Amino acid sequence: MLYVQQQPMIKKAERSGGGSSSWSRGIEEERLEIVDLSGMSLDSLPNPSLNLAIICKLDLSNNNLQNIPESLTARLVNLVVLDVHSNQLRRLPNSIGCLCKLKVLNVAGNMIQYLPKTIDNCKSLEELNANFNKLIQLPENIGLELRKLKKLSVNSNKLLFLPRSTSNLTSLKLLDARLNCLRSLPEDLEKLVSLETLNISQNFHFLRSLPCSLGLIFSLVELDISYNRITSLPPSIACLNKLQKLCVDGNPLMSPPLEVVEQGLYAVKGYLYQKMNSPSSSSESPSTKKKSWVGKLVKYKTFSNGGETKRSSSHEEREAFVMPDYKPIDTLASPRYMGIFSPRRLFSPRNYFTNYS
Incomplete structure (x- = not known):
């Protein structure tokens, strides 16, 4: 059953301050809607009966979807939350890069091996859940x-590894x-x-x-x-x-x-x-890498190097x-929770993964 819910965006318009521009933004946002198609045993997506540009949250979780049409994703220009966990997806559409407002992406519990490189274009993304897939690697520039x-x-x-750029996720x-x-x-x-x-x-x-x-x-x-x-x-x-x-x-x-x-x-x-x-x-000849991180620790005065600081200072640091x-x-x-990794627990309950509503 298709479930459509209008967001109470009037309050957001009020919080955004006065002025005609704020009011026009409020009217524009008032049309944004949540579409819930979760748990319907869908093998494919039905033809949309509404303008995809007005959807801010789309929940397609707990179905049997094997793919998401490129054309559909490209038209979800105002989408903020996309939840497709617990399906049979082997890949995500490349057009996901069109979702410049996307903040939450949940693709957990699928069979995805690679995330599309175009996901780098989702500059607003704050949460990415790709648990329980078959990922071999992450996009090389994900951290950049x-x-x-x-x-x-x-x-x-x-x-096998995390991309080097992961370190840039400040x-x-x-x-x-x-x-x-x-x-x-x-x-x-x-x-x-x-x-x-x-x-x-x-x-x-x-x-x-x-x-x-x-x-x-x-x-x-x-x-x-x-x-x-x-x-x-x-x-x-x-x-x-x-x-x-x-x-x-x-x-x-x-x-x-x-x-x-x-x-x-x-x-x-x-x-x-x-x-x-x-x-x-300290008497050993450390490698270049070790010299590098030790130098940073000394710079931030995190510990005393080679007894250069006074005993009292060392005592304070120990405290x-x-x-x-x-x-x-x-x-x-934890091993005590290993039972939840069974396929029955993984693919059935809707509330197993984070609820972003």
Whole structure:
């Protein structure tokens, strides 16, 4: 059944201020509508009975769609939210690049291997959910073009790596890349100045190391690297003063050792802090990469280098590492929730994925 709902845009017109131009914008926006065709077992889309240019939200989720017509997408010029999760899509139309006002795109639970390069033209995009697909790679310039992106969820795919340009997503607050085949992470992670949650768990035997720049994401609050093959944490993690949750379960960690990890976050950061400032560490001839990130830490006065600062200063810095007790990130990646990955749970409920209405 076709469900059409008019948005109460009169209030928006009032909030936008006085003047004839604001009033005309209000009248124009008043015609924007929400179209809900979800859960109708559609194999194809019916011929539209209304002007596609007046649709601001289109929900096609929980159907049997195998493709979306190029001509249809190209005419959705005012679309802000597009939800096509839980279908049988193998690709997205190239005309998705015409959606310059699109803010939320949910394509989770399909069979998509590649996102079209034209998605770079969706400059207003803030949330991209591509979980539970067959993605092999992301568009190379995704970080250079989608500068407003705040949430990037690509878990449960087949990604081998994240594009270098990912580091340029300066508005990104959440990056969820668990349950992939990641071999490595981009080097310049310190550019992710807004990132608060990073989940790269369950890449299993593929992910074996972390870049030193991970410790330069000073906004990071939650970090989940569980169930990988990581043997040592970068000492720079000791400098993540906002970090509150750290999960390292299921890794063959040697540095820090298991007995330190079991003591919690404070103990882990203290261990890494001492390792970073130890005379033996400073006497080694570090690589160019290590010199680079250590130089940045010294620049931001994050830690004392080689005993150059006074003892009192060092003590103050150590005090900054007092954090709450260790609390692992217990989310969908946790083994206790593995049951929800079954096809029955994945493709049936409408409320499994984020509701943007």
